[in-house]
Amino acid sequence: MFNVDFDILSRNLGVSYARLSSSSFAAVTCCELPKNLEMRLLKVATCNLNQWAMDFDYNLNNIKESISKAKEAGAVIRLGPELEITGYGCEDHFLELDTVTHAWDCLKEILVDDWTDGILCSIGMPVIKGSERYNCQVLCMNRKIIMIRPKMRPADGNGYMEPRWFKPWQQKDQLVDFQLPDEITAAISQKSVPFGYGYIQFLDTAIAAEVCKELFTPLPFHDDLALNGVEVFMNASGSNHQIGKALNTRLRALIGFTRGHGGVYMYSNQRGCDGGRFYYGTQSHRHWAYV
Numbered sequence: 708m709f710n711v712d713f714d715i716l717s718r719n720l721g722v723s724y725a726r727l728s729s730s731s732f733a734a735v736t737c738c739e740l741p742k743n744l745e746m747r748l749l750k751v752a753t754c755n756l757n758q759w760a761m762d763f764d765y766n767l768n769n770i771k772e773s774i775s776k777a778k779e780a781g782a783v784i785r786l787g788p789e790l791e792i793t794g795y796g797c798e799d800h801f802l803e804l805d806t807v808t809h810a811w812d813c814l815k816e817i818l819v820d821d822w823t824d825g826i827l828c829s830i831g832m833p834v835i836k837g838s839e840r841y842n843c844q845v846l847c848m849n850r851k852i853i854m855i856r857p858k859m860r861p862a863d864g865n866g867y868m869e870p871r872w873f874k875p876w877q878q879k880d881q882l883v884d885f886q887l888p889d890e891i892t893a894a895i896s897q898k899s900v901p902f903g904y905g906y907i908q909f910l911d912t913a914i915a916a917e918v919c920k921e922l923f924t925p926l927p928f929h930d931d932l933a934l935n936g937v938e939v940f941m942n943a944s945g946s947n948h949q950i951g952k953a954l955n956t957r958l959r960a961l962i963g964f965t966r967g968h969g970g971v972y973m974y975s976n977q978r979g980c981d982g983g984r985f986y987y988g989t990q991s992h993r994h995w996a997y998v
């Protein structure tokens with residue numbers, strides 16, 4: 708495919724952090740994704756949750772329940788909506804340090820128990836790196852954090868104000884090392900994780916996260932990722948309801964993408980109201996095509 712210059716930085720994780728020498732983005736290599744069928748079918752679960760802004764216990768329970776249901780259904784990938792731990796509509800509560808700290812506490816609860824055993828979970832939460840706050844998908848499996856993918860195209864306008872709370876990630880050419888909070892390190896014996904734009908290379912497939920609006924913007928990142936072998940895309944959304952949007956905007960975008968690139972596109976959205984200003988569209992989708 709292309710030359711890979713492996714630069715192993717995180718042996719403690721059991722995964723390797725790879726910088727691609729001839730490409731503009733990076734990959735995390737990982738163990739074999741558990742397969743649930745002899746036919747090598749991959750079962751995936753997109754979970755639409757009716758989260759409530761700042762209700763951490765309630766949101767965490769919904770997330771746990773959705774992971775249980777995904778596992779019961781035999782899925783090996785579970786995708787939840789954007790910022791599902793805090794709720795999407797926290798508005799200026801995102802500016803409070805406690806909001807991010809509580810989100811880590813919730814993630815810790817998920818990681819210390821068996822929730823992520825045998826299933827890749829993409830979980831939405833705010834993360835502070837350096838002095839900046841990012842809207843992230845935290846990809847976890849087997850009680851470890853495999854990668855953190857910050858949103859790169861913030862939603863602004865039409866009632867959205869993400870730039871007020873989150874900085875868009877702009878380093879398209881690399882994954883960087885993120886030092887996990889001490890409490891997480893103590894709980895799961897993991898010190899750091901690759902953070903940025905990249906994908907996870909499993910032995911038998913490659914998977915990448917995408918965050919809501921990134922599906923709809925010009926020059927989308929998924930083109931490059933698909934051309935480099937990513938087959939499963941996980942889009943976590945906080946997309947509000949508007950008449951006609953589900954069929955005319957979302958579904959068309961998904962079908963257009965998979966028609967051109969093949970693979971599987973998973974889409975998960977928040978449901979209903981969450982205390983903020985939006986009523987969220989309720990659809991979840993997964994669409995696939997062979998090319």
Ligand SMILES: NC(=O)CC[C@H](N)C(=O)O
Pocket residue numbers: 789861862865867918919920921944945946947
């Ligand atoms: N959270 C977002 O990125 C929203 C993006 C876009 N406006 C939508 O409704 O889907």
